[in-house]
Amino acid sequence: MKTYAKQNFPVSEARRYLEPGPVVLVSSHHKGASNIMTMGWHTVMEFTPALIGCVIAEGNHSFGMIRNSRQCTINVPTVDIAKTVVDIGNCSGADTDKFEKFGLTPVAGAQVTAPLISQCPVSLECVLTDTTLVKKYNFFVFEVVAAHAAKTPRYPRTIHYQGDGQFMVAGREMSLRKRFKPEML
C-alpha cells in the first residue's frame, strides 16, 4: 500500500477534508497499545478552535482507549484501501493488533501519542475536549491540535458510507466560488 509524506496545514482548514463526509480511520493509543477503528458518524463543529464531533459506539474497543487517553488521530483514507477500511471495521482491537494485521504504518504525531497512519493522505491529531454527551449518545467533541496532509492528491478520492455495505466514491470537483459573498467563503 502506498504511503504518503505529509506536511502541516492550519487546523482551521481541517473542514476541507472532513466536511464532505468521508469514512475515516481513528487511531488511539493507551497503556502501550495502539488501535484503529473505522468511523462514519462525524461532523465539523467549529473552525477556531477546530472542533470535530463524532459518535464512537461503546461496544468498540477504541471507546475506552480514547475516553481514557483523551486523544486520537483522525485519518482520511482513499478508495485505494477501501477493502482494508472495511476489514478494520469488522474486527476488534480487543484481540487484534490492527496495525500489524493490515500492514499499516504508525507514525508518531507532534501533539498526541495516538499514531498517524502513513497509508492515509490526511491525518488530524485530536484532543478530547468535551464529554458532555458521551453518556447519552456516545458523542465525543475533539479539538484538532495538529493537521497533516499530503500535497497530492489535492482532492483525495475518499469513500462515503451509505449503509448496507454500500459506498459512494468521491467524484468530480466543482467550484462555485464566484457565487459566494466574500464573507461566506
Add this chain to the structure above:
Amino acid sequence: MKTYAKQNFPVSEARRYLEPGPVVLVSSHHKGASNIMTMGWHTVMEFTPALIGCVIAEGNHSFGMIRNSRQCTINVPTVDIAKTVVDIGNCSGADTDKFEKFGLTPVAGAQVTAPLISQCPVSLECVLTDTTLVKKYNFFVFEVVAAHAAKTPRYPRTIHYQGDGQFMVAGREMSLRKRFKPEML
C-alpha cells in the same frame, strides 16, 4: 427545476442519505413564515431513535425559527440545483422569502409544519430533542420522525462542501457488502 414525488421510508434508514455527508437544505416554519438555510455540518447520531446532530450558527435567521418552533425538515439536494443551494446560503431569511425567490415548492409534511422541498429527492421531518450543546456550540440534536425519498434516483448525485466555494460531486457506487460481518451491516 425538477420536482420529485416521494414515498415514505423507515426513519432508521435516514443514515443512507446523510452519512455520506452531503450539503443539505434545512427548512423551518415559525409564526407564519417559512425559511431555508444551507447546511454542511451534520452527523448521524443513532439509528433508533433516528438522531441527527448539526450545527446551526446563531447568525442564521433559521437559528431562532428552529430553536423556537423546535422542528425543521432536512432536504437533500442534488448537483442539478447546486447553484440554487449556494445562493440560498448567501442571502438571509430576515429580508428574503427564499421559497419564492428561488422558485422552490413547499410541500406539507406529515409530522411537522416546516415544509418539505419538492425539488429535493429526499426530505426528513425532524423534531428538536436535545439542546444541551446549543449554547456552547450551536449544536442541535434532532429526531427524524418521518422520512421521504423519491424512488429514483436510487443514489442521488449529491454535493459535498470542501470550503472556499469548492464542492465534490458524488461519484460512482461501490458495494463491499461481502466483506461485512452480518451484524455489522
